[in-house]
Amino acid sequence: MFSEVQFQNYGLPEEGLEQYSKKWEGKCCCLLGMKVLQRTTRGRSPGLFSLIDSLWPPLIPLKVHGQSQDSQEIDGRVPAPSFCYILGACPDEKSVEMVEEPEPQVLDLYLPPVVHSLKTILQNVGSACRCSFNAQVIFKRLQVENGARCGTAVFSLYVTDPVLQNAAHHVPRVLQVVVTSSCILGADVVDAVRNALPCVIFFRDAVKETDKIICVERTVLSLQWSQQYSIDGVDFTQMTGPVKLDELDSTTNLNTLCTVKGTVVGVDEDAAFSWPECNRCGNGKLVESPGDTGLLYCRHCHQPVTEPVTKMELEVFLQCPWTQHPVKVKLHQETIASLLMSSNRDEGGYELECVLGKEVGPLSCYVRSLATHPSHKIGLDEIRLS
Ligand SMILES: [Zn+2]
Numbered sequence: 001m002f003s004e005v006q007f008q009n010y011g012l013p014e015e016g017l018e019q020y021s022k023k024w025e026g027k028c029c030c031l032l033g034m035k036v037l038q039r040t041t042r043g044r045s046p047g048l049f050s051l052i053d054s055l056w057p058p059l060i061p062l063k064v065h066g067q068s069q070d071s072q073e074i075d076g077r078v079p080a081p082s083f084c085y086i087l088g089a090c091p092d093e094k095s096v097e098m099v100e101e102p103e104p105q106v107l108d109l110y111l112p113p114v115v116h117s118l119k120t121i122l123q124n125v126g127s128a129c130r131c132s133f134n135a136q137v138i139f140k141r142l143q144v145e146n147g148a149r150c151g152t153a154v155f156s157l158y159v160t161d162p163v164l165q166n167a168a169h170h171v172p173r174v175l176q177v178v179v180t181s182s183c184i185l186g187a188d189v190v191d192a193v194r195n196a197l198p199c200v201i202f203f204r205d206a207v208k209e210t211d212k213i214i215c216v217e218r219t220v221l222s223l224q225w226s227q228q229y230s231i232d233g234v235d236f237t238q239m240t241g242p243v244k245l246d247e248l249d250s251t252t253n254l255n256t257l258c259t260v261k262g263t264v265v266g267v268d269e270d271a272a273f274s275w276p277e278c279n280r281c282g283n284g285k286l287v288e289s290p291g292d293t294g295l296l297y298c299r300h301c302h303q304p305v306t307e308p309v310t311k312m313e314l315e316v317f318l319q320c321p322w323t324q325h326p327v328k329v330k331l332h333q334e335t336i337a338s339l340l341m342s343s344n345r346d347e348g349g350y351e352l353e354c355v356l357g358k359e360v361g362p363l364s365c366y367v368r369s370l371a372t373h374p375s376h377k378i379g380l381d382e383i384r385l386s
Pocket residue numbers: 278279280281282283298299300301302
């Protein structure tokens with residue numbers, strides 16, 4: 001019998017899930033003042049049961065209900081439970097008491113997480129199963145997407161590990177992890193993802209999908225990654241040098257990362273534009289200075305901008321060796337700057353034709369759209385990996 005105990009008023013995420021995990025996980029506790037909130041089934045709570053399935057069968061031999069200890073033990077082929085109870089705990093930390101000297105059988109019920117390498121998860125873990133792994137997060141992307149199964153996607157993390165980086169070609173080098181809004185994140189994880197990439201994160205009980213991994217309710221992300229439960233023993237100190245991505249080809253999937261190189265055979269003139277930015281704060285919305293100075297003015301700095309920085313948006317068509325259809329790439333500022341460096345600037349701006357025939361790449365890119373029709377083009381956004 002499994003039950004889930006819900007705590008309503010604990011101070012998350014300040015205190016952190018980790019705090020409670022460390023304190024209670026694998027321990028024998030006496031829970032006071034519980035009430036049954038719900039009896040639930042596989043159909044009603046698929047997420048909860050995917051977690052229960054990951055704990056099945058238990059480490060200790062199963063026994064037939066109602067029979068004595070000496071009776072015949074059942075083997076592990078017993079199906080996992082089809083229902084469980086959701087219990088509500090008192091909104092008071094004192095309602096959980098650690099049992100100092102528990103019976104050994106109770107402690108034997110604890111099944112620590114089994115941590116695999118990403119390659120093992122890709123190759124051996126079934127779809128919709130829970131999995132745990134340490135991974136280096138190299139890129140994030142906000143995503144507004146209505147995931148039908150797992151709530152609304154909040155953002156995608158792109159992760160890798162040393163095994164994937166050095167694997168032969170039949171597994172991707174980088175994997176997409178979608179973090180949905182139902183996954184509760186600690187403040188330290190949010191901060192690291194926002195400001196401190198690349199970083200190594202321990203993903204616990206995420207859900208494996210065909211070509212990606214999803215963090216849903218009951219998935220825990222933690223910066224305290226460890227080798228402790230690792231079966232495959234992935235060593236992140238082996239991650240040296242820049243992260244390798246797969247090259248764009250006909251097998252590349254949507255929303256993945258890749259590298260591309262090729263020759264510029266066209267420029268999307270309609271998508272090309274430039275704007276001045278404040279050289280102090282990077283504000284791209286400058287206004288004319290008050291008075292007739294002819295200068296631009298930054299409302300963030302409250303000062304005129306004497307040396308504005310010109311920024312450009314530029315999308316080019318690349319001819320790549322593996323396909324006859326050009327690939328459309330929205331270039332990063334630095335690539336645009338280096339492409340235009342050699343060109344002459346006239347009064348109206350840059351002469352865009354000057355980039356034609358130039359070789360670019362390999363560029364790190366995010367796959368924004370795939371060609372589903374001959375008139376469509378593969379659309380990439382060039383990115384900078386942290
Ligand atoms: Zn400014």
